[in-house]
Amino acid sequence: MTESNGSDSRDHHRRGHMQDKDMPDWEKRFRAPRVSLPDWAEDAPDRSLFVSNATGTYELYAWDRATGEQRQVTDRPNGTTDGVLTPDGAWIWWFDDKDGDEFGVWRRQRFGGGEDELAAPGLDPSYPAGLALGRDGRTAVVGRSTDEDGTTIHLARAGDPPVQIYRHRESAGVGDLSHDGSLIAIEHTEHGDAMHSALRVLRPDGTAVAELDDTKGGTEELGLEVLGFAPVDGDTRLLIGHQRRGRWEPLVWDVATGEETDLALELPGDVSAEWYPDGTALLIAHSFEARSELYRYDLARRALVPVPTPAGSVSGATARPDGSVEYLWSSAAEPSAVRSTTGRVVLDPPGMKSPGSVPVEDVWVEGPGGRIHALVQRPAGVPGPLPTVFDIHGGPTWHDSDAFAAGPAAWVDHGYAVVRVNYRGSTGYGRAWTDALKHRVGLIELEDIAAVREWAVTSGLADPSRLILTGGSWGGYLTLLGLGTQPDAWTLGIAAVPVADYVTAYHDEMEALKAMDRTLLGGTPEEVPERFEASSPLTYVDRVKAPVYISAGVNDPRCPIRQIDNYVKRLEARGAVHEVYRYDAGHGSLVVDERIKQVRLELDFAERHLNGRRPV
Structure with a gap:
C-alpha cells in the first residue's frame, strides 16, 4: 500500500504493535487491519474509496483498480470516515469536523492527491444532513443541520454562491440527485415525527415536483426512505423504501407520472435495495432474524434470484458494471472480508490477520411484548453457570446480528458468556417491534432485557452473582x-x-437528536416533564447499588459530557463505587490504541469487582 503522508507514525505503530508475538487475541482483533466496502465512481468505476485502520486510525483511502495503487487520503489525529467520490471519479469529498464533534465543513481533494480545499465555499460549519454529487463535476446538493436554522439544503455549483432550496425547523436530509441532475429527492419530517420520514422531489430551483407522505390519512405511523434514482439519463424512477406492510420493503416510484411499482417480495424481515448500474435490475438486501442475504431482482421479468453468500451478515453490498456483486461479509466466528461473487477477495489488507471467535447461538425468550431474540456467545467447552455480560446495542433503532465484533469476542476470551438482546425498538423484526418503545422510553427495552436475564439464569448459563450490564450510546443509556x-x-x-x-x-x-427525542417521548422536557423524568437514569441514581464504570468523549454531540458530569456528581455525593474515564474525541473513538485502552479499562474494572484479579 503506497501512502502519501504520516509514514513515521505508521511505521512506529507497526514496529511497536504488529510484531508483538505475545499480543493476546482480543487485542489482535482490534489491531488487525480491516477495510470497509469500497465505494466506486459511477462514471469511472476503476476509481474507489474505502476506509481502513491500517495506520492505527480509521482514515479514507483512494484505490485505483486499474493500476492497483492505494493512497491514504486523510490523516487526522481522531480519524476520518465520512467521504464520497464524485461520479466522474475526479474528486473525493470528506467531512472535516473538530475532534469528533460532527460539526464542520465538507472539503475535497483530487483523486490523485494534492491539497485539500473547501468543497462548498460559502456554507458555514454545521452538522451534516446528507450529500449528493452531480455527474457534471460541478454540482452538489448539501444538507446542513444547526440549532439555529433546523435543516437547510443548498445547491452548490462551482464558481457560484450556494443557493438555499429547502429549509425547515424539523429534521430532514438529502436523499439523492437524479442521473441528469434535474431532480433532487429529500426526506423530511415536517409533520414532527422524526422516526417516519416523508419524501419530496424538488427541481434545482427548489420548486416541488412530487410528494409522497405515508404519515397522512391513517392511524398508523409509516415511514419512507430514499434508496436512489435510476442510474439512467432522463429516467424519473426513484427507488424508495416503505413500511406499508409492517416492515421495510422497496418499491419503484416514477416521480413524473406518480406510478408506483410495488415489488411485493415474498421475503420475511426487512428488505432494502439498490440499482444495478444499467437500471434493469435491483440488488436486494434481505435482513431477517440477525442474518442477511442478497438477491438480484430483474425488473422486466419480476424474477428474484439468490446471490450466493455465506451464512452470516452482509453489512454492505454493491453491484459492479460487469454484473458481479461485491459485499462486506462476516459472522460472529469469522472476521469481515470484502468478497465478490466472482469468488475472489476484493481487498485483503496487509499485516496481521484477525483471530476468529466462537459462533453465536440463537435464543428466543417470551417477553411482555412478544418473543425476544437474543444472541449468545460462550467460551468453548466451559460449563456454566458463567460470569455473563449483557452487551446492549445502541440506536435504539438498530440490531445485533451474526456479525464479527471484537468487543464481545474480548469478553469471551476472558471467560465470560455474552448475551446480546434485540429488544423492542430494534430493527429487523417488523415496524411494530421497532416503534413499540415510544413514551415509556428505556423502560420497555429493559423489560425485554430482564426477561432474557431471567432465561440466562434459570437455564444455567449465567451466574446471578456475576452479571454485567454494559453497552455504548443507547446501550450505555440502558445500562x-x-x-x-x-x-x-x-x-x-x-x-x-x-x-x-x-x-x-x-x-x-x-x-x-432533539427531534428524535421529541418523537420518542412525545414532546420536549418542558411539555412532557413526567416522561423525561421516568426515562432518565438521573432519576434513579440514588437506587444504584452496583459499581459503575463510565467512559465518555468530551466532544460528543450525541451524548454530551455535561449531562454525564451531572450523573457522576450524584454518584460522588453518595459515595457510590464508580470510575469515570474521559477522552478527547466525540461519540466513540476512531483511534485503535484508544479503543484498546478503553476495552482494557473495562475488562480490568470487571475483573477487580467480580473476581479480584486483573485480566491478561
Missing part, C-alpha cells in the same frame, strides 16, 4: 437506567458514551 430501575439484578455496570441525565442531554445534543 445506567437498568442499574437504577433494576438495582438487584446486576452486579456491575459499564456504560460507554451514555445518556445519563435525559433533560440536560436534550438541551445540549445536536438538533437532529
Whole structure:
C-alpha cells in the first residue's frame, strides 16, 4: 500500500504493535487491519474509496483498480470516515469536523492527491444532513443541520454562491440527485415525527415536483426512505423504501407520472435495495432474524434470484458494471472480508490477520411484548453457570446480528458468556417491534432485557452473582437506567458514551437528536416533564447499588459530557463505587490504541469487582 503522508507514525505503530508475538487475541482483533466496502465512481468505476485502520486510525483511502495503487487520503489525529467520490471519479469529498464533534465543513481533494480545499465555499460549519454529487463535476446538493436554522439544503455549483432550496425547523436530509441532475429527492419530517420520514422531489430551483407522505390519512405511523434514482439519463424512477406492510420493503416510484411499482417480495424481515448500474435490475438486501442475504431482482421479468453468500451478515453490498456483486461479509466466528461473487477477495489488507471467535447461538425468550431474540456467545467447552455480560446495542433503532465484533469476542476470551438482546425498538423484526418503545422510553427495552436475564439464569448459563450490564450510546443509556430501575439484578455496570441525565442531554445534543427525542417521548422536557423524568437514569441514581464504570468523549454531540458530569456528581455525593474515564474525541473513538485502552479499562474494572484479579 503506497501512502502519501504520516509514514513515521505508521511505521512506529507497526514496529511497536504488529510484531508483538505475545499480543493476546482480543487485542489482535482490534489491531488487525480491516477495510470497509469500497465505494466506486459511477462514471469511472476503476476509481474507489474505502476506509481502513491500517495506520492505527480509521482514515479514507483512494484505490485505483486499474493500476492497483492505494493512497491514504486523510490523516487526522481522531480519524476520518465520512467521504464520497464524485461520479466522474475526479474528486473525493470528506467531512472535516473538530475532534469528533460532527460539526464542520465538507472539503475535497483530487483523486490523485494534492491539497485539500473547501468543497462548498460559502456554507458555514454545521452538522451534516446528507450529500449528493452531480455527474457534471460541478454540482452538489448539501444538507446542513444547526440549532439555529433546523435543516437547510443548498445547491452548490462551482464558481457560484450556494443557493438555499429547502429549509425547515424539523429534521430532514438529502436523499439523492437524479442521473441528469434535474431532480433532487429529500426526506423530511415536517409533520414532527422524526422516526417516519416523508419524501419530496424538488427541481434545482427548489420548486416541488412530487410528494409522497405515508404519515397522512391513517392511524398508523409509516415511514419512507430514499434508496436512489435510476442510474439512467432522463429516467424519473426513484427507488424508495416503505413500511406499508409492517416492515421495510422497496418499491419503484416514477416521480413524473406518480406510478408506483410495488415489488411485493415474498421475503420475511426487512428488505432494502439498490440499482444495478444499467437500471434493469435491483440488488436486494434481505435482513431477517440477525442474518442477511442478497438477491438480484430483474425488473422486466419480476424474477428474484439468490446471490450466493455465506451464512452470516452482509453489512454492505454493491453491484459492479460487469454484473458481479461485491459485499462486506462476516459472522460472529469469522472476521469481515470484502468478497465478490466472482469468488475472489476484493481487498485483503496487509499485516496481521484477525483471530476468529466462537459462533453465536440463537435464543428466543417470551417477553411482555412478544418473543425476544437474543444472541449468545460462550467460551468453548466451559460449563456454566458463567460470569455473563449483557452487551446492549445502541440506536435504539438498530440490531445485533451474526456479525464479527471484537468487543464481545474480548469478553469471551476472558471467560465470560455474552448475551446480546434485540429488544423492542430494534430493527429487523417488523415496524411494530421497532416503534413499540415510544413514551415509556428505556423502560420497555429493559423489560425485554430482564426477561432474557431471567432465561440466562434459570437455564444455567449465567451466574446471578456475576452479571454485567454494559453497552455504548443507547446501550450505555440502558445500562445506567437498568442499574437504577433494576438495582438487584446486576452486579456491575459499564456504560460507554451514555445518556445519563435525559433533560440536560436534550438541551445540549445536536438538533437532529432533539427531534428524535421529541418523537420518542412525545414532546420536549418542558411539555412532557413526567416522561423525561421516568426515562432518565438521573432519576434513579440514588437506587444504584452496583459499581459503575463510565467512559465518555468530551466532544460528543450525541451524548454530551455535561449531562454525564451531572450523573457522576450524584454518584460522588453518595459515595457510590464508580470510575469515570474521559477522552478527547466525540461519540466513540476512531483511534485503535484508544479503543484498546478503553476495552482494557473495562475488562480490568470487571475483573477487580467480580473476581479480584486483573485480566491478561
